[in-house]
Amino acid sequence: MKFKTKLTISLFTIALAFTSCNTEDASDSTENASAAANQNVSTSKVGVCSEVPGWASQNGGTTGGGTSAETTVTNYTELKSAIENTSVKVIKVSGTITVSARLSFQNQTGKTIYGTSGAKIVSTNQTKDGSGIIYFKGCKNIIIRNLIFEGPGAYDTDGWDNATLDNCQNVWVDHCEFRDGVDGNFDIKNKSDYVTVSYTKFTYLKAPKAGGPGGSDDHRYSNLIGSSDSATGDRGTFRITFARCWWASGCKERMPRVRFGKIHIINSYFNSSASNKCIAAGFEADIKVENNLFENVKTPIDLMTGLTAVTVTSGNVFTNTTGNIAGKNTSFTPPYTIPTLAASAVKADISAGAGATFAGNTCGSF
Template identity: 45%
Template sequence: GMSKYDANAPVGWGTVGGKITGSSDKNAVVVTTAAELINAMSGTDAKTIYVKGTLTFSGQLAVNGAQNKTVYGLAGSALVNPTHTATVDKTGILMLKNCKNIIMRNLTFKGAGAYDIDGKDNLTVQNCQYLWVDHCDFQDGVDGNFDCNNGSDNICVTWCRFHYLLKPYAGGSGGSNDHRFSDLWGGSDKNTKDLGKLRTTFANCWWDEGCRERQPRVRFGQVHIMNCLYSSSVSNYCIGAAYRSNIYAENCAFTSNNAKKTPWKRYATAKGYTDYNITMKGCLGAADVQQHSGNIAYFIPSNYYSLTAYSASEVEKEVSTYAGATLNITTATNKAMAHGSTTAIDETSATAEIVETRYFTISGSEIPAPQSGLNIVKTKLSNGKTIVKKIMMR
């Protein structure tokens, strides 16, 4: 389902200087394997990709240079890498590299459990622009749940849920026995590619049980964290303000004792790398504060875009109810939620005699809805007959 506060569209930095349109819901295809997903996401042609069932990964797969894609997770679908291993290349799920104008909604990522071996993340985003990640559920990333770096910009993360259901693995080569560190925005103080980039809006996200740190931890970026929920009982700190971060956190709710104890922490402490800015405003369980080191102006989101927060007192109920893969996206009824409407679907009301309608491309691949051009429509009737027709969609 969807909250009354859900814009059902990109917000914040995802709307500045350009637009995130993804595929505009054109050219639908259903994928059921990891290889099919990577293949469908590749290239720059508009494509709407529906993920069906469990897609199993045996290492992080990369999509490089893709544009104009929308990926929807159907109900019950998941991208999964279940194998606990010390072999780095066998960890992680998905990487987006040098991509632009991508939408990912209602996807569930399930990693193998936190393990500090400098492994891979459930989702890694490098040098991508205009990305909207919405209503996704990130669980048990080996290194991180969702990390973003290398000059990525104009990123919008809405209604996502981050949590850990598996016990962390100790004894990894990296030295931490509990690496449930969810989201790292900017991988190194020395990566000047990130200067002026990593501009991100997190709205209505939930850092849930099991998150220890990096909710998120930020370098370089002007990052707006609005109406987010922090409820992990094992949190060491929630928001990390690292080198040249410029964070504005407003109307968030810190509800667990640990989250209230350390809602944010300064990480810009290495010699020569001490600049940071943070503003905390209107949050529940965290004091209003403005702190900085260095001479960079405080980031105020309203100077760049218009986005209105609701009261922090409503965050716990709204976000815990609606964050994660809660959208009812389905191909079985030929309806898919997208921008508040249906995706290129024939809405002629079905009579009682029609049991099932299925759509196929001219080459015979099943699709969730008719697309532009020639389609084959198979209609199954309650009397056992099947009618097959070709239809042209303009």
């Protein structure tokens, strides 16, 4: 497939190493990274579905439902039925679907759920028991692509996230947007492993509701990895890549907040002026922070008690930030290779490419 992109000179060497992924003539590589940083030019490509980036490429890879026949859904009843039917391998979401009860996506293997252009799954419920959009549990080899998950806004009722992975393995979340979750936008817990989140946007567009019984008046806490320091069964899991993601307007904390695991955060963009802290390294967290852009945020790196290691590479850029930007100890080395932008090119790339920006189930590669 032809890629709809222009590569920068600074990425030309990387492009040569991935010539099988790119059919464009080298003469198109004429813009430098500093020029790209001032334009809405994305290096996100229409790619080959086998080119899964990051941790989801390991442990046998992640293919989802592949080229299986699609089932199109346009309302809650159809969506619930398609999710629960193990024979349905590819779900195509069209239009806006408001959930009347949280969806349970359990014990499924080899399945894709994706949206057409502008497709949204919405919850308007802020109660403890009724909140949340979708809960993935005990699933393997799942792809979630080109969908907007929209909650009613943050409210600390000890409620549910827009989406949660619970004991799931080999999951690729690609070109999605998670906004305005009640408890969080997208959490990962309970031995989930081999997960890649790519070109995905996290944001809060609605004002937080104060006075919740959970105790926080502003619970715009986007992404939690690991539910408790005492959940020691999570050791050896939570191998997760966040590549070319965007923690945008309204995010206050947990971008992400990590316990255990080996977390690779690469070529992502943090620019929420509402931030209190961004990446939070908690108990036994092992995090590699590589070539990201932090802009107008507070405490880009929060070193909490009991962490294992946080490596903040020299390729990160911190613009008008306050608070800690240093790491501690030496983090893990990822077992995969992944094309890497200079941080100077991240803003333009992410601004143009992150979120549900595709027309459907188009695979995105780098």
